[in-house]
Amino acid sequence: MTFGDFTPEAFAFGFFTILTLGGAFGVVGSRNLVRSAVWLMVSLFGIAGFFVLLSAPFLAAVQVLVYIGAIGILITFAIMLTRSMTNLKERFNKQWWLAALAALTAFLLLMVTVIVPTWGEMGAEEIPPTVASTAQLGEAFFSGWGYVLPLEVASLLLTAAMIGAIVIAREDD
Amino acid sequence: MECRDIINTFAPCLSDTLGVSTDLANFLSITLGVLIVATFPLLVTILLIWVERKFAARVQDRIGPNRVGPFGLFQPFADVIKLLGKEDITPAGADKWIYNASPVVMVMAVLLIWAVIPLTPVHVGVDLEIGALYFVAVASIGTLSVIMAGWASNNKYALLGSFRVVAQLISYEVPLALALLVPVMLAGSMSMVGIVEAQTGMWFVFMVPVSAFLFFISSQAETGRAPFDLLEAESELVAGFNIEYSGMKFAMFFAGEFMHVFTNGVLMAVLFTGGYIGPFVDQIPLLGLVYLLAKASIWYLLSLLMRNALPRVRIDQLMLFNWLFLVPVSIINLILVAFLMFVIRELGLQPDDPRDFVQNIPQTVVLLLGNVALLIGTLTVIRNRFRAERLAEQSTMLPAQAGD
Numbered sequence: 001m002t003f004g005d006f007t008p009e010a011f012a013f014g015f016f017t018i019l020t021l022g023g024a025f026g027v028v029g030s031r032n033l034v035r036s037a038v039w040l041m042v043s044l045f046g047i048a049g050f051f052v053l054l055s056a057p058f059l060a061a062v063q064v065l066v067y068i069g070a071i072g073i074l075i076t077f078a079i080m081l082t083r084s085m086t087n088l089k090e091r092f093n094k095q096w097w098l099a100a101l102a103a104l105t106a107f108l109l110l111m112v113t114v115i116v117p118t119w120g121e122m123g124a125e126e127i128p129p130t131v132a133s134t135a136q137l138g139e140a141f142f143s144g145w146g147y148v149l150p151l152e153v154a155s156l157l158l159t160a161a162m163i164g165a166i167v168i169a170r171e172d173d
Numbered sequence: 174m175e176c177r178d179i180i181n182t183f184a185p186c187l188s189d190t191l192g193v194s195t196d197l198a199n200f201l202s203i204t205l206g207v208l209i210v211a212t213f214p215l216l217v218t219i220l221l222i223w224v225e226r227k228f229a230a231r232v233q234d235r236i237g238p239n240r241v242g243p244f245g246l247f248q249p250f251a252d253v254i255k256l257l258g259k260e261d262i263t264p265a266g267a268d269k270w271i272y273n274a275s276p277v278v279m280v281m282a283v284l285l286i287w288a289v290i291p292l293t294p295v296h297v298g299v300d301l302e303i304g305a306l307y308f309v310a311v312a313s314i315g316t317l318s319v320i321m322a323g324w325a326s327n328n329k330y331a332l333l334g335s336f337r338v339v340a341q342l343i344s345y346e347v348p349l350a351l352a353l354l355v356p357v358m359l360a361g362s363m364s365m366v367g368i369v370e371a372q373t374g375m376w377f378v379f380m381v382p383v384s385a386f387l388f389f390i391s392s393q394a395e396t397g398r399a400p401f402d403l404l405e406a407e408s409e410l411v412a413g414f415n416i417e418y419s420g421m422k423f424a425m426f427f428a429g430e431f432m433h434v435f436t437n438g439v440l441m442a443v444l445f446t447g448g449y450i451g452p453f454v455d456q457i458p459l460l461g462l463v464y465l466l467a468k469a470s471i472w473y474l475l476s477l478l479m480r481n482a483l484p485r486v487r488i489d490q491l492m493l494f495n496w497l498f499l500v501p502v503s504i505i506n507l508i509l510v511a512f513l514m515f516v517i518r519e520l521g522l523q524p525d526d527p528r529d530f531v532q533n534i535p536q537t538v539v540l541l542l543g544n545v546a547l548l549i550g551t552l553t554v555i556r557n558r559f560r561a562e563r564l565a566e567q568s569t570m571l572p573a574q575a576g577d
Binding site for chain 2: 008032034035038041057058061062064065068069070072073076077080133134
């Protein structure tokens with residue numbers, strides 16, 4: 001694809017990129033934590049858009065449901081309930097270089113893993129028009145030959161975490 | 174190509190008659206479709222405000238709006254003009270961006286649902302393969318808007334109101350999603366069109382009335398209306414999370430709520446009472462819209478009656494009702510329906526032609542009997558529990574006996 005043919009997909013890709021990256025800059029740039037949380041949700045919404053462009057509507061819906069509907073609200077709640085956190089004014093603390101180092105390492109690792117396989121003669125891989133239907137996804141998760149064991153282990157882990165949270169939060173009576 | 178059936182052939186006609194390129198014509202037709210789908214609920218809302226006020230007035234033995242236009246039909250326009258003329262206030266110390274974005278997010282969350290609703294057999298915004306999941310995902314965005322409004326207003330009543338709302342909305346999303354799974358299982362598809370088409374032979378409300386009931390109750394709670402209107406609770410919280418909003422921004426919250434209630438009626442129609450299905454729809458597709466809106470209106474009026482006739486519940490009752498009644502019943506209901514579907518398949522009771530009414534009767538009877546059994550079981554459990562509570566209360570109130 002050149003810059004000459006300006007398809008709706010390209011336009012949508014650009015839009016979601018602005019949403020995702022702009023949201024991410026908003027997260028790190030805001031001085032107010034609640035605003036950061038809102039920006040984070042904008043960024044995650046952009047990622048849901050990418051899933052739609054990649055013909056994976058199921059993942060897009062799950063992205064919105066889990067990351068915006070559940071985790072985003074949880075983060076906002078946690079920030080709002082800790083009143084002292086909402087009025088932070090300093091931009092840096094003593095550990096800023098540690099955080100920068102960690103972020104840089106993660107960024108470089110991701111860049112290497114994304115760029116290296118497509119570097120050189122191979123070029124970009126063609127994305128098939130339909131990746132997998134939701135029915136195929138369900139079969140892969142729940143049939144014997146698929147990923148039923150990892151799924152069950154993961155759900156058991158989540159249930160255990162939920163029970164643990166309730167036990168910790170419970171008042172002794 | 175003749176341009177007679179303009180609705181279905183808008184894009185090709187445009188490129189033929191005006192010589193616009195096909196891409197642009199497609200783009201224009203999609204844009205127009207989006208505009209219509211997004212505007213339609215907003216226009217319906219104007220009428221709904223009148224219906225709601227008239228209905229509430231009749232329930233309360235009043236006449237309701239009757240001055241502006243015939244039967245007071247133009248009252249909503251007067252309201253809108255009044256709201257437009259009001260001063261737009263942003264409280265001091267409010268987070269301006271989030272404060273202004275919140276009403277938009279609220280209306281957006283409701284409007285987005287309409288994208289997957291099949292209006293007629295041929296007019297669907299998008300027939301997503303995952304329509305039902307999309308609905309759950311989009312509905313959860315509404316919660317976000319409430320938090321944003323409550324926090325950004327810089328008002329403790331607003332914040333308290335939004336805390337209440339979020340607890341309520343998140344809790345009632347659980348039975349809502351679990352009840353939604355039942356029509357998805359029966360239809361074998363998450364697509365809204367697939368669910369409607371699966372009801373050609375028999376409406377799901379006759380097969381699984383308990384699920385319809387659970388969905389109706391929890392969607393009423395999701396809109397935050399009486400008896401679940403703790404988020405507004407005029408007498409306790411002033412007006413809840415939207416107390417600081419005025420003028421059109423307040424009106425957007427208001428319109429969002431009205432639209433949400435009607436959208437729930439439409440969803441009930443689509444999921445349980447066969448959406449656009451009705452006689453002669455195959456010949457005249459637009460008739461489907463009439464059927465859909467008629468069915469939706471019945472559910473809508475039922476929810477209005479509920480709103481006006483029932484008193485507000487307390488917060489502990491609200492949570493008890495959800496976690497000790499709705500959630501267990503919806504989980505048992507889900508397992509029961511899955512089991513009954515297995516039984517039906519093993520006994521060979523499923524219809525050869527799902528579109529035939531008579532062939533649908535055996536499996537409907539089995540599912541209905543299962544639902545009745547569940548209902549009786551639930552009622553027995555509730556009866557025993559409250560009986561024990563009542564007896565315990567009575568024994569403490571009895572006069573002391575000799576030797577106590």
